[in-house]
Structures are given as structure tokens and as C-alpha cells.
Amino acid sequence: DAGVIQSPRHEVTEMGQEVTLRCKPISGHDYLFWYRQTMMRGLELLIYFNNNVPIDDSGMPEDRFSAKMPNASFSTLKIQPSEPRDSAVYFCASRGDVGNQPQHFGDGTRLSIL
Amino acid sequence: AQSVAQPEDQVNVAEGNPLTVKCTYSVSGNPYLFWYVQYPNRGLQFLLKYITGDNLVKGSYGFEAEFNKSQTSFHLKKPSALVSDSALYFCAVRRGDTDKLIFGTGTRLQVFP
Numbered sequence: 001d002a003g004v005i006q007s008p009r010h011e012v013t014e015m016g017q018e019v020t021l022r023c024k025p026i027s028g029h030d031y032l033f034w035y036r037q038t039m040m041r042g043l044e045l046l047i048y049f050n051n052n053v054p055i056d057d058s059g060m061p062e063d064r065f066s067a068k069m070p071n072a073s074f075s076t077l078k079i080q081p082s083e084p085r086d087s088a089v090y091f092c093a094s095r096g097d098v099g100n101q102p103q104h105f106g107d108g109t110r111l112s113i114l
Numbered sequence: 115a116q117s118v119a120q121p122e123d124q125v126n127v128a129e130g131n132p133l134t135v136k137c138t139y140s141v142s143g144n145p146y147l148f149w150y151v152q153y154p155n156r157g158l159q160f161l162l163k164y165i166t167g168d169n170l171v172k173g174s175y176g177f178e179a180e181f182n183k184s185q186t187s188f189h190l191k192k193p194s195a196l197v198s199d200s201a202l203y204f205c206a207v208r209r210g211d212t213d214k215l216i217f218g219t220g221t222r223l224q225v226f227p
Binding site: 107 | 146148150155156157158159160163165204213214215217219220
């Protein structure tokens with residue numbers, strides 16, 4: 001079974017550049033979650049979608065961050081303009097519609113902003 | 115408010131010995147509880163969950179966890195540790211009427227040969 005697929009796995013870019021992270025959830029999963037992991041703050045939920053609709057974006061740190069889910073098989077997280085403090089590992093996770101199911105995580109995108 | 119505490123940043127155990135990774139939680143209503151494991155440069159992998167029923171839950175790779183409602187704990191256990199169990203372990207809780215998982219800060223398990 002294909003799991004959650006994230007691309008790119010690594011991204012290094014200069015401050016001020018636009019960064020786009022991509023996620024393909026598990027087929028049939030109705031929920032999609034974006035997380036950020038850092039040593040200082042641990043694992044933080046940024047935003048999540050249900051049936052392609054953003055439900056809660058209260059974890060998005062600033063207006064520089066935006067996320068979209070144009071269809072059930074694709075989501076993007078965009079940072080524009082990027083800053084060094086955005087450096088982190090970004091994870092996407094998906095979950096089926098039944099509430100007691102676990103979330104399944106991708107292997108993340110390691111983002112470094114110079 | 116929901117919260118999860120993992121009181122130990124690191125747990126060290128010798129191979130073959132039993133291991134316990136502690137987790138306590140705070141949530142109103144009935145909790146859904148999860149354990150995940152993270153290996154270097156990988157995403158979180160689901161190990162086991164407690165939703166309802168038997169307080170002892172068995173999961174992947176020989177791990178199990180015991181739900182204790184009175185102590186609001188959900189400790190992860192394994193009877194005999196392997197060096198390959200060395201990883202970062204996360205406990206998470208979700209209230210039944212929400213979609214968000216609240217994660218603990220993680221416990222690094224180090225199993226020595």
C-alpha cells in the first residue's frame with residue numbers, strides 16, 4: 001500500500017524565496033493534516049482539512065504560510081517569503097473518516113532557509 | 115484543554131530487559147490515546163491505540179500499553195527490549211468530539227547491547 005507521499009524530501013533555499021511543499025494523502029482518506037517539527041517546539045499542528053476544506057488553521061504561524069487542497073489527492077503548504085526561523089521538518093498526515101483511526105504520516109520535508 | 119505529558123526525555127535500558135515509556139494525559143470526556151514511534155529521518159509510525167474496552171492494548175513490534183483511567187496514564191511497555199527499538203516515542207491524545215491529536219514532547223528510548 002502506498003503511504004502518504006511528501007515532496008521534496010529536502011529543500012534548501014535562501015531567505016525571501018517562496019517554498020512549496022507537497023503532499024499526496026493515502027487514497028480514500030478524508031482528513032489531511034500539516035505539522036511542523038522542531039527541537040524547540042516539538043510537533044505542532046499547522047492546519048487540517050476535511051474533504052478538501054480547511055477546518056482549522058489556527059496553528060499557521062503567520063500570513064506568510066498558506067495551505068491548499070485542490071482535490072482529494074493533493075495538498076500544498078506554501079511559505080512566502082521564507083525566513084530562517086521557518087527551518088524545520090514539515091510532515092503531512094492523513095486519516096480515514098472513522099474517528100478512532102490513527103493518522104498516517106509521510107516521511108516529511110526537511111526545510112532549511114539560509 | 116487537552117494535554118499530554120511524557121515526563122522522561124530519555125529512557126535507557128539494556129537489551130533483553132523490559133522497558134516502560136511513561137505518558138499521562140488530561141482531557142475532558144473519553145480519550146482516544148495513541149503511541150507513535152519515529153526513527154531518524156522518518157515520519158511518525160503508528161504503534162497502537164486505545165479507544166475503549168480492554169485496558170491492555172497490544173500493538174506492533176511486541177509493544178503494548180496499559181490504560182489507567184484513575185491515574186490518567188497510558189504507559190508503553192515491552193517485555194524484552196531490542197537494540198532496534200531505539201527511537202523517539204510519542205504519546206498522543208484526542209478527545210472523541212475533536213479531530214486534533216495533541217502530542218507529547220517525545221521520549222528518546224536508547225537500548226544498549
